[in-house]
Amino acid sequence: MSTLSVAKKDFLDVRRAKVVWFVAGIYTLFMVLLFYFGQRNVPEPRVESQLFAITGIGALVIPLIALVSAYLAIAGERESGSIKYLLSLPNTRRSVVLGKFLTRSAVVTGAIVFSFALAAVMALAWYPSLEADVFAGVVALTILYALTYVAVAIGISAATASRSRAMGGAIGFFFVTNVLTMLPGFSIIAAFEYVFNSLLDLGVSQDGLEFIRALLSPTMAYTYSTALAFPDSMNGIPEDIPWYLQGEVMVVVLLAWLVVPIALGLWRFGRADLG
Template sequence: MSTLDVARKDFLDVRRAKIVWFVGALYVVFMALLVYFGQYGVSEPNVRDALWNLTAVGALFIPLIALVTAYLAIAGERESGAIKYLLSIPNSRRDVVLGKFLTRTVVVSASIAVAFLVGGALALALYPSPAMDVIAIMAALTLLYALTYVAVAIGISAATDSRSRAMGGSIAFFFVTSVLNVLGPLQLAIDYLANDLAGLEISSEQILFVQSLISPTTAYVNSTGLAFPDGFRTIPEELPWFLAGEVMVVVMLAWLVVPLALGTVWFGRADL
């Protein structure tokens, strides 16, 4: 067998997980509601406002979709013993990691694609200027953001040998990089460590860049400058080069590759 063989077998299992489809369906509902009600109460409705609000929702909700979909991909089979059968077919351990990632990528991508197709259809029907180019850019950025968390979840799952540890690791990662990030303590902690303790006197923009390296959520939010014009809502008129949308895309790509690589190495050394 190969990576694709593992992915095909895994897809038969994951498609039966109702919680995965339920969480994905919720995101589709959020998209439809935000785009539909975004036209009310304003004289000149702008779909960019609805997409901006969706970014705030997605910053917390997208990681949940990805983590719920992927955190048990390998750890669950290690705990049950099914992983030994999968490796005896035979498959390499790298095939297992990449195959599981491919399957969960398809499932998460399907949820996001449906959501943006629904949002695009509503924008065409309800808005005088649907800005389909902005919708397309946001769809691509959101998909990349989701896949970073799929990669993290697969990496955690590959590095743990039980459901409880995979769940604990995923919850901890989500809490630190999403919840604390959105609520503000993560930025305050970086500021305290860098400026108060280390005395580096780094600027708020540099703190935001460090925050982007620590949190895919920050990188995602900062990358939306590629879709929205400078000065829109809270986007500054001018940004330093290291906070440009293109740089944030590179950061998210790193978040996609590095956890998978580490998970593959760790799983390869695990005693099964």
């Protein structure tokens, strides 16, 4: 019950955070524009095409929504000292972390569901078919992807004692998992390839390096997982990829990113000296 009480109190705070709604509004705007212009002057517009495009945009925008909504959830209260009041009630440190995660997850999920609901209305009005199976698959995978970044942000917030450190941790995580794993040539994966293949001569395949990339980046895991939602003809992922790059495995990777940061945050916050 204390977890729910923390979540209810926290919801009153996070719903007033204008920056969260601003970033979420940008995502919704992209969604509306894609579905509007996707059917303009097109003889047979396809919902699949717009959903495929929005997964690419969401791969970059959704981490921002999730991180912005959650990175100060605990660190902000620790810096202001209000965490002592929160813990003076019959709340444990565990209930604080889990309650904050529930609240921020609900806010981010609500923003995503609202965006896709608008898209569904537009699809029913302007497109020949909603293509409900693809639509539902993309929504489910996108929500799971968003929750991984909420979990990371909560974990960072629970492990840090100040706003500046939490912000630095969130920015650093986004930079490493999105920028340094995506850029060709200059990236963490290029460094791994140099060490494994040039220095150690281990002969790690490109598929193996891609698996490392997916392990290091929820964004890459999400990208591979979307193969579960789209037909083979348009998901852009080769059909002959090894089993460890298949969509089902990528869902497991995303679930790991959902659980591990929260567990680490619980461990670190439980050991923290709150003064």
